[in-house]
Amino acid sequence: MAASGLPFDDIRELIAAMPGPDMEAANAVRARDANLTKPAGSLGRMEEIAEWLAAWQGKGKPAVDRPLVCVFAGNHGVVAQGVSAYPQAVTRQMLENFAAGGAAINQICAAYDLGFKVFDLALDLPTGDFTQTDALDERACVATMAFGMEALVGGTDLLCLGEMGIGNTTSAAAIYAALYGGDAAHWCGRGTGVDDEGLKRKVAAVEAGLALHRAHLKDPLEVLRRLGGREVAAICGAIIAARSQRIPVILDGYVVTAAAAILHAIEPSTIDHCIAGHLSSEGAHADVLARLGKVPLLALDMRLGEGSGAALAAGLVKAAAAVHSGMATFEQAQVARKD
Numbered sequence: 001m002a003a004s005g006l007p008f009d010d011i012r013e014l015i016a017a018m019p020g021p022d023m024e025a026a027n028a029v030r031a032r033d034a035n036l037t038k039p040a041g042s043l044g045r046m047e048e049i050a051e052w053l054a055a056w057q058g059k060g061k062p063a064v065d066r067p068l069v070c071v072f073a074g075n076h077g078v079v080a081q082g083v084s085a086y087p088q089a090v091t092r093q094m095l096e097n098f099a100a101g102g103a104a105i106n107q108i109c110a111a112y113d114l115g116f117k118v119f120d121l122a123l124d125l126p127t128g129d130f131t132q133t134d135a136l137d138e139r140a141c142v143a144t145m146a147f148g149m150e151a152l153v154g155g156t157d158l159l160c161l162g163e164m165g166i167g168n169t170t171s172a173a174a175i176y177a178a179l180y181g182g183d184a185a186h187w188c189g190r191g192t193g194v195d196d197e198g199l200k201r202k203v204a205a206v207e208a209g210l211a212l213h214r215a216h217l218k219d220p221l222e223v224l225r226r227l228g229g230r231e232v233a234a235i236c237g238a239i240i241a242a243r244s245q246r247i248p249v250i251l252d253g254y255v256v257t258a259a260a261a262i263l264h265a266i267e268p269s270t271i272d273h274c275i276a277g278h279l280s281s282e283g284a285h286a287d288v289l290a291r292l293g294k295v296p297l298l299a300l301d302m303r304l305g306e307g308s309g310a311a312l313a314a315g316l317v318k319a320a321a322a323v324h325s326g327m328a329t330f331e332q333a334q335v336a337r338k339d
Ligand SMILES: O=C(O)c1ccc[n+]([C@@H]2O[C@H](COP(=O)([O-])O)[C@@H](O)[C@H]2O)c1
Pocket: 083, 084, 085, 086, 163, 164, 165, 166, 167, 168, 169, 170, 190, 191, 192, 193, 194, 252, 253, 254, 255, 256, 280, 281, 282, 302, 303, 304, 305, 306
């Protein structure tokens, strides 16, 4: 923490210092792509992905050799309002399942050869219930963002972000309602599968949170600490650190995108190195992605979380890098060019 300022000011300084895209690298990919043995443009968005990788890796030859899925887990005070279909204990139980290799994300990582790390963010210390108080104080919020930054220390060349936290779709809904306005009900989906009564409690919790914190919601970092969770704060940190270390990022679903939305609200270009892995069937994910200017790679009617949509998209991103770097040119393969 700089001696000069408040913790949140340090975050704003980091954001202001983020590097931009390497256009030379992106142009090198575009030039090589024009010589590969395929009709121009025939690989569609796969071509864009190769350019995007190059621009944010800062390499004319993009490569995905060490892809990593990071799942951040936190617990939420707002579950006291009866907003989830599952008990809070499931957050820890699923971490044990991740460690044992029994979750969906374990199998996706195995299928696509992705590294996998899980971070327990003080699970025994749920955030404050945002209908009654702040979810986090400023120090805890910044410390958790810093923890998310540190998560990348082992190194990776493609980061998939995921989360686990019973109750966190209510927190995400509150964040979106604070950032974008509109009815609380628009931002609330069924999460893990709440019934009609549970959905009503969820909408009421978001409305209560907005009413309580209304005077402080102009600053996106205040939205994060008052309504967010530890996993969302850590994901904000990981997105920032990835940018500084030239690591492209794949976002997962409704909850991970809430972290991206916070950063986008501070400065839209902050998430230029991020792509949307998939369109979640939760709540208003399509609306959020449209506001962020992101077109999801996949739309599989998934709403699992735990990084599953990002990890599935990583398979495509890996393929895009391999296709670009491994294909022969017209000259090499002695294939005739277009007349
Ligand atoms: O990422 C999504 O789009 C998503 C949509 C619905 C549920 N989830 C997962 O389900 C949990 C939160 O659901 P809930 O109902 O407890 O708020 C949390 O562990 C998330 O990973 C995730």
